[in-house]
Amino acid sequence: LVGSDEELQQKLAEAILQEKRDFKISIHIATSLPLPSERDHLRPRIDLIVFMIDIKSKYSLKNVEASLAHVDATFFLGKVYFLVTGVGRVNCCSIETNAVCKLGEAYCSPVLFCELELEGVRVATAQRLLRMLQICAGLVPGFSALSFSLLMRNSADD
Amino acid sequence: MDETVAEYIRRTVLKIPRDEIKMMLQKWDFLSEAQLQTVNFHQIKDNISQEVVQLCEENSADIKQAAVLDIIYNHIYQNKRMWSVYQMKKTGEELEYFDLTDFKKKFKRRLRSALKNVTITFREYEDNAIWIRVAWGTPYRQPNQYKPSYVVYHSQTPYVFISASVLKSNLPLLCQALIVASNYHEIREMELRSHSLNSLKDIVFKRYSQNFPTYCPKPLQGKTVEPESVDLRIIHENKSEKERIQRVNQEVFGNGPQPILQFAQYKLETMFKSSPEMDVLDKKEPFRCLVKFSSPHLLESLKSLAPAGMADAPLSPLLTCITQKARNYFRIREKKGLFPDSFVSP
Numbered sequence: 092l093v094g095s096d097e098e099l100q101q102k103l104a105e106a107i108l109q110e111k112r113d114f115k116i117s118i119h120i121a122t123s124l125p126l127p128s129e130r131d132h133l134r135p136r137i138d139l140i141v142f143m144i145d146i147k148s149k150y151s152l153k154n155v156e157a158s159l160a161h162v163d164a165t166f167f168l169g170k171v172y173f174l175v176t177g178v179g180r181v182n183c184c185s186i187e188t189n190a191v192c193k194l195g196e197a198y199c200s201p202v203l204f205c206e207l208e209l210e211g212v213r214v215a216t217a218q219r220l221l222r223m224l225q226i227c228a229g230l231v232p233g234f235s236a237l238s239f240s241l242l243m244r245n246s247a248d249d
Numbered sequence: 250m251d252e253t254v255a256e257y258i259r260r261t262v263l264k265i266p267r268d269e270i271k272m273m274l275q276k277w278d279f280l281s282e283a284q285l286q287t288v289n290f291h292q293i294k295d296n297i298s299q300e301v302v303q304l305c306e307e308n309s310a311d312i313k314q315a316a317v318l319d320i321i322y323n324h325i326y327q328n329k330r331m332w333s334v335y336q337m338k339k340t341g342e343e344l345e346y347f348d349l350t351d352f353k354k355k356f357k358r359r360l361r362s363a364l365k366n367v368t369i370t371f372r373e374y375e376d377n378a379i380w381i382r383v384a385w386g387t388p389y390r391q392p393n394q395y396k397p398s399y400v401v402y403h404s405q406t407p408y409v410f411i412s413a414s415v416l417k418s419n420l421p422l423l424c425q426a427l428i429v430a431s432n433y434h435e436i437r438e439m440e441l442r443s444h445s446l447n448s449l450k451d452i453v454f455k456r457y458s459q460n461f462p463t464y465c466p467k468p469l470q471g472k473t474v475e476p477e478s479v480d481l482r483i484i485h486e487n488k489s490e491k492e493r494i495q496r497v498n499q500e501v502f503g504n505g506p507q508p509i510l511q512f513a514q515y516k517l518e519t520m521f522k523s524s525p526e527m528d529v530l531d532k533k534e535p536f537r538c539l540v541k542f543s544s545p546h547l548l549e550s551l552k553s554l555a556p557a558g559m560a561d562a563p564l565s566p567l568l569t570c571i572t573q574k575a576r577n578y579f580r581i582r583e584k585k586g587l588f589p590d591s592f593v594s595p
Contacts, residue, residue, distance in 0.1 A: 095558030097491070104483045121486040122558060130486065150559055 093121050093158055094143025095151045099176060099207050103143075106217035114230060116221075124158035138228040140166055141220065143174045144191060147183045152190070159198060169236030170227050171200040174216070179206030201243035250306045257394050258305050258315050262298040265322060270297060273325070277318045280304050312394065316370040320382045323399055324374070327446045330399065330412040334441045334449055334575075335424065337407045337433035345432055347404040349373070356381070356430035363422055368392045377403050385419050398423060401446065407433065408453050410446060440578035448508035452575050457508055494555045494562040501569045507548035513577045515540040515567065520583055535583070548572065 092100045097120065104118040117135065119126070126134070140162065145151040155173075162171065173195050177183070188204075195202035205216045227236040265273055271290050274280055280301070288300045305314075323330065357369050366386025373379055381400040384392035396414040400423065409427055413420055424436045443449050451457045485491075521536035544550045548571065555562035563569065571577050 097485075097558060101483065105480070108480065108482060115482075117482045117484060119484045119486050122490060123487070126486050127489070148559055 092118060092141050092143060093124060093155065094145070094174075094176075095122055095148065095154050096143070096145055096176075097122070099145075100143065102213060103207055103217060103220075106213050107221055109214075110218055110221050112221060112225075114225070114228070116224065123154055124161040137166075138170060139220075139224045140171045141174050142171070143176055144186070146175055146177045146186050146188075146191075147180060148177075149185050152186050156194070167199050169200075169238075169240035171198060172220075172223065172240075173198075173200060173202040174220075175202060175204045176207045178204045179208060179212075195244075199240075199244075201240055250310055251312070253391075253394075254310060254312050254315050255302050255306065257312070258310065258318065259298045259302050260395075261315065261318055261322060262301050263294055267294055267297070269325075270294075270301075273318070273321055274301065276321050277314075279308065279310065279314050279318070284308075312368055313370065316368055316382055316384070316394070316397075317372065319394075319397070320370055320372045320380055320399075323382075324372070324380060328444050330446075331442060331444055332401075332410045332412050332446050332449055334439040334453060335409045335411055335427075335436050336439055336453075337409065337428055337431065337436045339407075339432070340434050347431075349379070349404070352379075352404070352430045356426050359426040359429045360422065364388075364419075366390065366392050368394065368397075377405065379404065383419075383423065385414065400427065402427070402431070403450075403454075404431070406454065408450075409436070410449060440576040442512070442577065443508075443510045445509035445511075448510065451508045452572055457503065457505060457572060491556075497562045498552055498555060501563055502548070502552045507546070507552060508572060509549075510547045510571070510577050511543060511545065513542045513547055513568065513571060514579070516578075516580045518580060518582045542568075547577075 092104065094100050100120045104120060107116070107118060119134070119137075142155045142158065143151070144155050173191060175188070175191055191202055203216070203219070205212050207213045207216065223239070225231055226234050226239045229235070262270060267290070271285065271288075274285055275282075284304045284307075288297065288304070290297060353371055360367050360369060360383070364386070365388055368382075368384035370382040371379060372382075379402045381402070382397050383400070384394045384397040386392035393414075398414045398419065399412040401410040402408075411420075411423070413423075428434065428436050439453075441449060441452065517538040517540065518535045520534075542551075551564060551568055554560040554564065567579065567581075
């Protein structure tokens with residue numbers, strides 16, 4: 092989870108871990124990429140990268156844009172998602188949804204919108220992310236990360 | 250008792266929250282304890298104030314006493330007003346012994362010689378603060394008691410805190426009277442304003458916790474202790490960056506509570522810098538722009554920006570110099586000469 096609001100990242104991570112599943116996961120929370128190289132040897136394979144953009148903070152968008160440059164191209168075949176948070180607070184929007192959607196198109200990655208301050212939405216988002224992670228890790232037979240993300244993007248356009 | 254005085258006392262009592270009326274009347278010490286016992290402080294405020302006015306009538310209150318009640322109210326609710334800070338200067342004379350009676354006499358004389366109709370009230374407090382209330386009139390009108398100015402002066406310091414009334418035209422006279430009474434030669438307004446009088450005092454008297462530059466580059470040991478129940482499946486990758494931010498914050502803002510300011514205002518008098526293709530502002534006039542930051546507690550929220558992931562640390566020195574420079578109103582001009590960068594005017 093790459094984003095600038097650590098508290099929210101922590102809450103989301105905890106919500107994901109609360110969900111029932113039959114595989115082991117580990118969640119890395121970072122403010123930006125690249126990840127510190129000292130810990131490279133401790134990290135397992137990364138299956139999914141979620142960039143969290145706070146719609147109330149231009150700073151978070153800039154942060155994400157800077158981090159994208161450090162992601163290997165292969166990840167963009169379905170293993171990168173943009174999660175736009177804070178959409179519940181309509182009066183405090185600092186970023187245009189257009190800009191984020193363009194970012195999603197430019198990087199061939201789906202954009203999800205949510206409001207993590209609401210527990211119900213947080214749980215629902217956690218469930219979605221868990222499902223996506225399962226697919227990206229290749230644990231769902233017949234479904235590849237790429238095919239799933241194409242599905243996501245096409246349905247978002249409707 | 251004068252009708253206007255009665256009305257003024259009635260309205261002053263109405264301002265006070267019901268639970269505090271008795272306490273404030275006791276502080277006022279104009280009505281006896283026996284008289285206060287006769288008032289029912291549990292009824293609606295309208296009735297309470299009527300009963301109080303009645304008692305004041307019995308004691309023949311005049312405007313002078315009513316003004317004292319007003320000072321007491323404003324001393325307790327000082328944060329409702331906006332305060333400006335003024336600094337006085339002597340021309341290098343030795344410190345003279347401060348005589349309160351002499352000060353009051355000179356102040357009153359100076360004001361009254363210029364303006365016949367003024368109400369002047371003094372009240373001293375334990376922290377060596379002298380509170381002055383001035384109600385302003387004209388040669389033909391009685392003073393307007395509802396728009397007074399308040400002055401707070403700590404005699405061992407060259408600083409005066411003024412909450413002016415809307416009638417700003419009386420300010421020069423007020424300032425003059427202050428320097429005459431306190432034996433100073435000049436007075437200037439500082440670019441520092443806030444609702445919190447105590448915070449202004451903290452800033453100019455340097456009572457806030459000073460920030461000391463840390464010479465050891467290593468993070469403080471033992472500050473972030475891992476709780477036993479931390480989930481090992483969640484890994485925070487940028488711990489050292491977070492610690493750096495905390496360290497920088499501590500260096501810049503210090504450890505203690507921040508003075509409470511509501512605004513920081515930056516007036517730009519710089520040229521608009523755009524890429525040549527945009528061709529904006531042919532005439533090359535300074536770009537008039539005012540940037541204002543507001544918050545119930547500005548410095549605390551600035552301090553929280555970097556830890557909350559909303560800004561880089563360290564913040565711009567324009568924001569972090571506020572306490573040290575004792576100002577929250579800035580004018581940013583173009584620096585003339587070799588370096589075309591903008592700088593902050595002194």
